[in-house]
Amino acid sequence: MGNFLSLFLQAALTPEVDALTAFLVAVSAFFTVLIFAAIFFFAVKYRRRSERELPEPVHGNLPLEIAWSVIPFGLTMIMFVWGADLFFRESRPPDNATQIYVVGKQWMWKLQHMDGHREINELHVPVGKPVKLTMTSEDVIHSFFVPAFRVKEDVVPGRYSTLWFTPTTPGKYHLFCAEYCGTNHSRMIGTIYVMNPEEYQTWVSGGAPMGSLAEEGGKLFESLACANCHHADGSGRCPTLVNVFGHQVELTGGNHVTADEAYIRESILQPNAKIVSGYQPIMPSFQGLVTEEGVVELIEYVKSLSPKPGMPSVTNGIAAGTVPHR
Amino acid sequence: MITAAVQEREHYLNESYGLKSWLLTKDHKRIALLYLFTITLFFAVGGVFATVIRIELITPSGNFVSSETYNKMFTMHGIVMIFFFLIPSIPAVLGNFFLPIMIGARDLAFPKINLLSWYLLVAGGLFAIFAMLAGGVDTGWTFYVPYSTGYSNTWVIATAIGIFIAGFSSILTGLNFIITVHTMRAPGMTWFRMPLFVWSQYATALIQVLGTPVLAVTIVLVFCERFFHIGIFDPALGGDPVLFQHLFWFYSHPAVYIMILPAMGVISELISTFSRKRVFGYEFVAFSSLAIAILGFLVWGHHLFVSTQSIYAGMIFSFLSYFVAIPSAIKVFNWTATLYKGSISYETPMLYAFGFIGLFTIGGLTGLFLACLGFDVHVTDTYFVVAHFHYIMVGGAIMGYLGGLHFWWPKMTGRMYPEGWAKLSALIIFLGFNLTFFPQFILGYLGMPRRYHTYPAEFQVLHVLSSAGASVLAVGYLLPFIYLMWSLKYGQIAGANPWGATGLEWQTASPPPKHNFEKTPIVTHEAYDYSAVIGSEVEVG
Amino acid sequence: MTQHVDSVKTYAAVFIALIILTVVTTAVAFVDLGPFSVVAALLIACGKMLLVALFFMHVRHSTRLTRLVLVGAVLWLGILIAFTLSDVFSRGWLGVPGR
Amino acid sequence: MADFAHAESLAVREQFDTAEQQKDASTLGMWIFLITEIMFFGGMFLAYTVYRAEYSYAFAVASSSMNVYFGAFNTVVLLCSSFTMVMAVRSAQLGLRKGTVVYLFLTLILGLAFLGVKVFEWSEKFREHHIPGMAGFHLDGVPPDQQGQAQLFFSLYFAMTGLHALHMIVGAGIVITLMYFAWKGKYTAEYMTPVDIGGLYWHFVDIIWIFLFPLLYLIDRHLGRYIL
């Protein structure tokens, strides 16, 4: 059981999940013992002593019925509130989290750091810093699961999903794919390396094979000819992309959206889904022309054009109430 | 086969002979036996798949079968066990046989449709078996898109058709039961005189009728997408894979209550009979069945907590999941209270009932863990979930089924089963079961994902324990199979009411005549009135 | 056996109402009512459904049980749609993609 | 055994005591069956609702491309068939053999007419390349990156109308059977449950269409003015 002990206290939320577990186990143990004991006790005490025995019929007892409905219900409500609160925190990455992009495909994990480091089935992160993963899949549904951190989220084609954790202890941790994805599902595994800051620095300076994500994105922006239309000064028929990310965008029809990762992604792959007010829907779709990793780089490039990235917000592939109107 | 003493009386088994008299029968009792035969076969098939799974998982490196094979094994294990064994099990065998008798009817309302349901199950099963022999299917029993529609190159369509057809079998059984309970009750058999088994069958039937069609249409849509290559859930076109999950679980969560409610009904009968007491809080137990059936439809999203479902929807579904736990709790407490000051005897069915309560409690309580959002994120899609549902379905539902089978065996066959062997195998099953599945809770919490062919070495100890338990469990299941067959020929002849039970089924001969009763019974008192039975002669054994 | 035999006149009146509603709904579809065009279309469809069910399917004369069955069916369809939409429409409220 | 042989009516099967009980059982049975049908179509209505909410533009264009005249015509045809069906039931209630047969026949013809129009409409879709999954799929007025969403509309259109048509075909089979037995004089004013529940089924299939028509052909059609 090599890693058994190293399963505990590995990320900021780990002890919280474990505390909740302890509560759940305690409640369950109480009721299990109660019921086992009652059955055992009654079965022995009231065993049949003669074939003709006929016990008094009892019809029921309303106060009892109420008691054993209301007390368990109260307990479950504690479970609910506790669990929901924790879930909310599990769902909301802190604003200062380091961004990392994850692309799942049969059967490997591709991870991209902001500075251009790319890893496959491995992730190196420094201890103590919150990490936010923005994830998507190139084919079927996968699920990013790090048991030691108690986190998991499905990775779904056609949309972004989010996962975050703050590792608290340096070490090596399992990364599993937890959603069945075909033949080598059980081999779609990897390792998370949580490193001391110095170690991490050494690893980082080990050299990024390519430029940072934003730089790579800039190159793509040229090679895909985005730059032909989108001029920095907003001249021509296209909006400028400077100061777009994190800001409100007015759409044709009067709706507003906040430009977050999902919105930029949609703008590239389905440019006509939401049209910027005052412009014509002439932007071609780059679906099939750019990989998911390429999209990520473009997003980072667009982000880099907005010096102070605001809070990301709203929408997700098949998104909420923001239905386009015209 | 049948000795002279029994042969003198005409009953449903000897009233006509020959294959045709069985394959074309409209007698619900004979149809029940056809089902019994069929689902036993499917259980064995599903058990063989489980055996392969457990052998494979003894070692971490996946060296017994290939990944493709392993994936097909758990998929077909899940599909066979759920759609072709557990869903039909109690309703179609015990319900079919006893529901009409228990309400004093001569048959179900639509005997031909009843026979048709059996043929549909067989036809669906043949499709599924064809798919397995032709190469199997590897999508998991949940058929998640886009894997099932676009990526798997196994026999998805044939299997889906099989499940579709079996679904209609289930719908028709449910429909038949609902109508029968509404229109065929004997004079005096008011709703609140019905045995609790009938109540639970009725509740089950509601789920079958309301839920199964949604599964059917989901399968049709998957079929269209895969066969005609049109997109419905395909993300490349803008389709929503999570929509598929909603549709699938809208059926499949209530379906877990299709599997457990009938077992709960059986347990009510057993607990009452073997403690000779009216079920404590009869009305509460009866209504809790309906409550489970209804509330069970409001919680399906608890299977989607990490699926990218909105967290707000997740919270609603988590909240409602706790509501459905309360009626289950009510049942458990009332059964326990029934024992109080009873006259308890320990025949095999009662041992199964004890086993059921214990294991269902553990399985159900771990369901509460899973419904707890912050906790589920960690254990979803791990062995914790596997352990949860085996505790309920194997520890709960199958125990209920076996308990009921033993309980009614004398009525169905006219023969007693050998009590000693039966007790022994009940004990083996209980022990083997816990050894198999308890370690899986721990495995899951440690992070062992489900549907894994290979796994990190540190999980091996617990997996070996589990496999060891499974072999004990297999022996436990094999024994009843053998001694029940044996009893057909050598078992002691059973009287009309060997347990001193109160249901109408015990007032007619064993085995019952073709039309169940010599005369339509007139019901004058409520269910579980033991003074009527015990006061007079009790025929034991 | 109690049988209600409705008059031909009733049936004819219902039939004519149905045809009129069909014409109305088709016509309304060409008018720009904004979001209300959906509402109008569905309301008219529900009206037509009620006419068919109440008169042609004799729900008017049917037992309480039958009506319960019907209401139940509509309710269950409502559950299916409403709960699923509760997910679809609240995706993104948190502002974290995929949550 | 003797007291099970109820000579009350020839048509009472052995599991029932009275004809009344048998009629109740059959009618309730049909209603329950119709519930399952509602839930069956419900799954598709759900998919439609979700996608329409999400992709309202592509869906508006796609439903504007439907031929509303065929749709409306077919609606009227089905309503007529419902009327003839209810008249058939009424005739049966009154024990009018000929009336029953004639009205059933009219119902059948109308049903077949509906199917005929449907087949024509589908073949039109083929000509227009509005077939989802087909290589040349293209819907005018929808930008290239939303063609997929338009395909979703047509996938649902074909799934829904296809399954509806399948129900019509089953319905036609039922009507033919009823016609045959009515012709043979099997139904009387006392015993006409099969006609009754056959009618329920037919009307139900009509109701499904009553919803399909606005959903697939009408909603957002006014947008067509801006689009086409």
Ligand code: HEA
């Ligand atoms: C017969 C089958 C059956 C039954 C009855 C249940 C019953 C319950 N199930 Fe289970 N479940 C499954 C079969 C079943 N389940 C299956 C097959 C899966 C996995 C599917 C897959 O992904 O392949 C699953 C998965 C599953 C999940 C999803 C896990 C995941 O994938 O992440 C959840 C989450 O909420 C859940 C919850 C529950 C709850 C709350 C109940 C409740 O109904 C339980 C109620 C019972 C009790 C609570 C015990 C009795 C009460 C007492 C002893 C009194 C004390 C009570 C209190 C303190 C309240 N189940």
Ligand code: HEA
């Ligand atoms: C009713 C439902 C049911 C039943 C009874 C069982 C029974 C068993 N199950 Fe199963 N199981 C599921 C439903 C069920 N299971 C489902 C739904 C899944 C999820 C599938 C998925 O992920 O898609 C699953 C998955 C599943 C897994 C997880 C696989 C994975 O995720 O990788 C495992 C692993 O241990 C397992 C084990 C077992 C075992 C050991 C039994 C044992 O109880 C079986 C014991 C029985 C036998 C060993 C048969 C013995 C009898 C004979 C052999 C008779 C011989 C016959 C004749 C002589 C005629 N099951």
Ligand code: CUA
């Ligand atoms: Cu990727 Cu499982």
Ligand SMILES: [Cu+2]
């Ligand atoms: Cu569930």
